Amino acid sequence: MSKIINTIIFIILSSSTPSSSSSYFNIPKILLLSHDFKLASHEFLSVDITDINSKTELTVFVPEDHAFGDASRYKTLPIENKYFVLRCHMVSDYLSPSLLLQTAKVWHLEATMGTTIMGNNKYMMNITLQGNGSIEVSNQFVRGLVTRTIYDHSPIAMYGITKVLLPRDLPDIAPPPQKTADGSSATVCGFQFFLFYFFISLYFGF
Numbered sequence: 068m069s070k071i072i073n074t075i076i077f078i079i080l081s082s083s084t085p086s087s088s089s090s091y092f093n094i095p096k097i098l099l100l101s102h103d104f105k106l107a108s109h110e111f112l113s114v115d116i117t118d119i120n121s122k123t124e125l126t127v128f129v130p131e132d133h134a135f136g137d138a139s140r141y142k143t144l145p146i147e148n149k150y151f152v153l154r155c156h157m158v159s160d161y162l163s164p165s166l167l168l169q170t171a172k173v174w175h176l177e178a179t180m181g182t183t184i185m186g187n188n189k190y191m192m193n194i195t196l197q198g199n200g201s202i203e204v205s206n207q208f209v210r211g212l213v214t215r216t217i218y219d220h221s222p223i224a225m226y227g228i229t230k231v232l233l234p235r236d237l238p239d240i241a242p243p244p245q246k247t248a249d250g251s252s253a254t255v256c257g258f259q260f261f262l263f264y265f266f267i268s269l270y271f272g273f
């Protein structure tokens with residue numbers, strides 16, 4: 068049953084991508100096809116962090132499903148705060164596995180997209196190498212470990228982590244920008260989102 072639902076969701080996501088699919092990288096689609104990241108796929112889609120220009124340098128640190136399950140405070144946040152929190156898991160640089168390790172050994176601090184949104188030096192990500200060789204990512208409040216490489220193809224990399232890096236204090240920000248579309252496209256996208264959410268709800272028993 069789960070394989071059938073996964074297939075249906077994949078078809079829905081595929082049909083909702085821009086016509087020039089090679090120009091875009093769909094975060095929810097990649098996560099949906101990766102073990103332990105179904106909830107993450109749903110969360111990125113729900114705040115409209117979906118299609119990324121495939122030529123843009125980007126590294127995403129994605130909480131595993133159990134991390135979202137354990138993040139009780141995150142679950143109660145309004146959509147604009149969830150959007151900001153997920154942006155705090157994204158770095159506007161391509162950190163390949165070797166460069167990620169080098170960053171953990173030497174440079175440590177990376178500005179996140181949350182830092183860019185606020186225009187200050189807050190909401191940075193600290194990347195450090197632990198004594199046992201594992202890589203830790205933190206915001207000085209929550210610490211998580213990098214568990215695996217989900218995707219690595221220059222200029223985009225995605226890594227699984229064990230925690231939702233929820234900042235201690237969240238700023239007052241506007242809701243995430245909505246994509247514009249003509250009437251027919253908006254109707255189709257709305258129906259696709261309804262189907263996606265229906266099957267996700269069926270899959271997880273929401």
